[in-house]
Amino acid sequence: MTRQPIQIWKNPHRSQHYDTELKQILNRERATAVMSELSSWPGYEPTPLRSLPGLSQALGVTQIGYKDEATRFGMGSFKALGGAYAVMRQVAQYLQVTTGDPDISLEDVRSGRYAKQISDLVVTTATDGNHGRSVAWGAQQAGCTCVIFIHEGVSEEREQAIAQFGARVERIPGNYDSSVRWADAQSAANNWVLIADTSYPGYTEIPCDVMQGYSVMAEEALQQWQALWSEAGPTHVFVQAGVGGLAAAICAHLWECLGDRRPIFIVVEPENSACLYETAQQDQLVDVSGSLDTLMGCLSAGRASLLAWDILRAGADFFVTIPDAAAAATMRVLAQGTGGDRPIIAGESGAAGMAALLTIAKQSGLRSQIQLEADSRVLLFGTEGAMDPKSYAQIVGKTPSQVAELCQ
Ligand SMILES: Cc1ncc(COP(=O)(O)O)c(C=O)c1O
The missing domain is CATH 3.40.50.1100 (Rossmann fold)
Known part of the structure; x- marks a missing residue:
């Protein structure tokens, strides 16, 4: 070398x-x-x-x-350890609020038992590849919808690796940071839950779970x-x-x-x-x-x-x-x-x-x-x-x- x-x-x-x-x-x-x-x-x-x-x-x-x-x-x-875990936590919190049952656990979410109640819930993120794969995997296990944003530089192999977990993958122009801003804007506009692996002022709880x-x-x-x-x-x-x-x-x-x-x-x-x-x-x-x-x-x-x-x-x-x-x-x-x-x-x-x-x-x-x-x-x-x-x-x-x- x-x-x-x-x-x-x-x-x-x-x-x-x-x-x-x-x-x-x-x-x-x-x-x-x-x-x-x-x-x-x-x-x-x-x-x-x-x-x-x-x-x-x-x-x-x-x-x-x-x-x-x-x-x-x-x-x-x-990355399998972070994004998927944060998805489970968010879905459990969503269900606790919408059903009024504070005892709904991550295990309940994983079991797919509540898939019907969360069919309208959309989780999203921006990714270079691996984080998006983890989020898509978590969403698939829970049974909610998932939209993943990738940027110009992410290879097709990595794109397919995400899509195989049932996520909708959208490629946007620019670099990783552009995709982070895009995912943030889309989640705000559509009331989706953003599962980002990066934190910034006003957005820290979910990346902390990741x-x-x-x-x-x-x-x-x-x-x-x-x-x-x-x-x-x-x-x-x-x-x-x-x-x-x-x-x-x-x-x-x-x-x-x-x-x-x-x-x-x-x-x-x-x-x-x-x-x-x-x-x-x-x-x-x-x-x-x-x-x-x-x-x-x-x-x-x-x-x-x-x-x-x-x-x-x-x-x-x-x-x-x-x-x-x-x-x-x-x-x-x-x-x-x-x-x-x-x-x-x-x-x-x-x-x-x-x-x-x-x-x-x-x-x-x-x-x-x-x-x-x-x-x-x-x-x-x-x-x-x-x-x-x-x-x-x-x-x-x-x-x-x-x-x-x-x-x-
Ligand atoms: C394989 C691999 N190593 C290291 C990292 C760096 O992690 P972080 O962005 O949290 O610094 C990533 C992030 O996606 C990754 O996929």
């Missing part, structure tokens, strides 16, 4: 304690409740935390754990890490970001659970749509303009989520940007396996966190900047599998099934 350009910004606002204001956004008690809900869903299984000893040795660190989300609920990405859903993955990873290796947990965590909801959920959970032993937290973005990097540098939410075009399509976002920024401003150690070439090269490294490690199938956005690790680990100046040492233990999140198989084969030179055969 050739040396890739990378930008690193050290966060000057990192604070010590996970305080009560942050706990109002995300907290451990709610994480436990969401875990108990989601683990009761059919098909729930913790995704594997893969040990990569070959790569650890090659990079000169003690441990690398890769939380592989490719199998999550058969949906191909961690993020809290992601905390299930963080809790699984922590439990798996402690069972496999040590109570101490990882020393470094790399998480890729679009609007930052995922990174904030993981950062918050590990911080609250591990306290002073919390790992060094590194937020990774594509260089063309680095809204958190820009926001961190300017210490205020900013809009990154332009096409925001990136191979890491699910990370394409021009404005960070308000709530995610509140958490990451206090909790992240570094904000990092990587070029598309780094993600592509990392997909190939993962598909091959290093030093006897099992090959892994990762999509473009799923490989981004590891791409930053690979780049930093090979340059001593950058290593020391983030205190990456021989005794470091690194946790990565492989947030998606090959969601666009055509693009995967072009980048890796093998189809996902050819790589899967190597994993046997």
Whole structure:
């Protein structure tokens, strides 16, 4: 892998304690409740935390754990945890109000028992792909109608992956941020329920549920890490970001659970749509303009989520940007396996966190900047599998099934 350009910004606002204001956004008690809900869903299984000893040795660190989300609920990405959960919560609330029965549970909603009463209810969202798929899946289970807005840059494969859950998918001109504004306007005009994964002033409750859903993955990873290796947990965590909801959920959970032993937290973005990097540098939410075009399509976002920024401003150690070439090269490294490690199938956005690790680990100046040492233990999140198989084969030179055969 050739040396890739990378930008690193050290966060000057990192604070010590996970305080009560942050706990109002995300907290451990709610994480436990969401875990108990989601683990009761059919098909729930913790995704594997893969040990990569070959790569650890090659990079000169003690441990690398890769939380592989490719199998999550058969949906191909961690996003299955957030959007679908938020849909269930909204449908349950709607039914509680319209029927006057405060005891209607998420299980009641999932059972489809109330499908008749919610046939007029429409949920909607804007998406780069995976979030829309999750919302469509949730709506299908509940039995309500779903309209998903995608932008110009979303591939046909990703569009079909959403439509297969019975959603009406509408493509609109512009980038991800245009589709977010469009979905917001459409939901207001038609009285639809907007299930967005990003938050902004006046719209925070639902994205908060989405993020809290992601905390299930963080809790699984922590439990798996402690069972496999040590109570101490990882020393470094790399998480890729679009609007930052995922990174904030993981950062918050590990911080609250591990306290002073919390790992060094590194937020990774594509260089063309680095809204958190820009926001961190300017210490205020900013809009990154332009096409925001990136191979890491699910990370394409021009404005960070308000709530995610509140958490990451206090909790992240570094904000990092990587070029598309780094993600592509990392997909190939993962598909091959290093030093006897099992090959892994990762999509473009799923490989981004590891791409930053690979780049930093090979340059001593950058290593020391983030205190990456021989005794470091690194946790990565492989947030998606090959969601666009055509693009995967072009980048890796093998189809996902050819790589899967190597994993046997
Ligand atoms: C595969 C994948 N990884 C990471 C992310 C980033 O999540 P967020 O937008 O919450 O930062 C997304 C978002 O859609 C995604 O689909």
